[in-house]
Amino acid sequence: MSADGAPPRPGNRPKLGPVQGEPVTKRPDLAALTPRQRALRLAVIKEFKAKKVKKFVEKQVQHLNTNRQIVEGIKFLFDEHGAPPRNAPLEDIIQERRNIEYQIRWFDAVLQELRNRLTKVREIEDYAFESLGAEPLDE
């Protein structure tokens, strides 16, 4: 408590960065920047993302070239002594991969089914409007 009994207030030491916000990660205050600075800021973010994607693709291509080296892909999980992760045994990793592949196949099948149904419904809708001599409402 301060001398007058009120709870102490946070200090107001000034910051340094040209972009502020509370929090600066989610609500950056860009009003203080000139349009040119805003454009430069976006450019540096885009450049960063592009580099990240490039690195990711390079890594994937490397894996493909070496016939999907699973060990290489999960090497980062092994500790400083080369021991496998105690919470994520290889069996779990393989099972998880199989699960995801299974789910992808399942969603592919569902997607295909929905597309077939959509095509049929569209045909029926077109036929119905044709019979009425009217145009579909959203086209």
Add this chain to the structure above:
Amino acid sequence: MAAPLFLLAPPRSYTSLINAMLGQHPQAFGLPELCLFNVKYLKEMWIRDSDEMSDDTRARQGLLRAVAEIYAGEQNKATITMANHWAAARQEWTTADIYRELVAKIHPLIAVEKSPAYTIALDRMLAMHEAFPDARFIHLTRHPVGQCKSVMQMNDGAFALYVNSIEFQEDRAVIEPQYQWHDLNINILNFLDTVPADRQLRLRGEDVMSDPPTQLARICRWLGIRDDAEAVDEMMHPERSPFACFGPLPALFGNDPNFLRGPTFHPHAVKVPRLDKPVPWRDDGKGLHPRVVALAQELGYA
């Protein structure tokens, strides 16, 4: 309920290691990065926001691992699923209430946590103090050159960009990590003005790395817990923490991946660079900003 101990520091300031060390004390419980005070309600940790960089699902992995360990005594796929259900059942709770439940569950052990994301916003630290008026805070510092170099080496400076630590030059913008070092430490100092002097401690990370037994014993005495050789020796083994390794696949992280890969502590003297030299991440030969130098000196770096 034992009041928690929070480590406040920008990322790459030895926080993972020192948090795990303190958490190994027989009277303490070291938590992974919970990130709870990043938001007001628990459900917000599952909601994608308007962040320009990316949606980081890793922010909730520490909480899931902590719940799995505290309530089930182990971390595997099944207990992480349980932790997700635990969280779903409490999704409307405030994160302060969630935190209080965890602290009550591990009572009488003292919860020790560091989430560098708390230091991004003053509101987050005020929320921590509001939830735990008796909490203690350690302001952990690292030399600006060491911290900034480390930030730039991690994912090409992703964190610095994430907090908009950008310098505008004539025809380009570049990532300049000095701003995040300065402004996050300023956030901490501004926050600590609200905390009574006997509940805060400032510590140079380099000093802990150079002489951990002395520094750890000093922290114990400040906390009023055992500082005998046995307790200090236990703290020298951060790798024994249940969170000092990767988690199960649905919650792999909850901490710095480098620490998770190699949590063993190797005592070493840290070379503290000079404040008046060109900095290695810039290609124009410039050094630290005068205000960064002034703050570094205030924090005890000559």
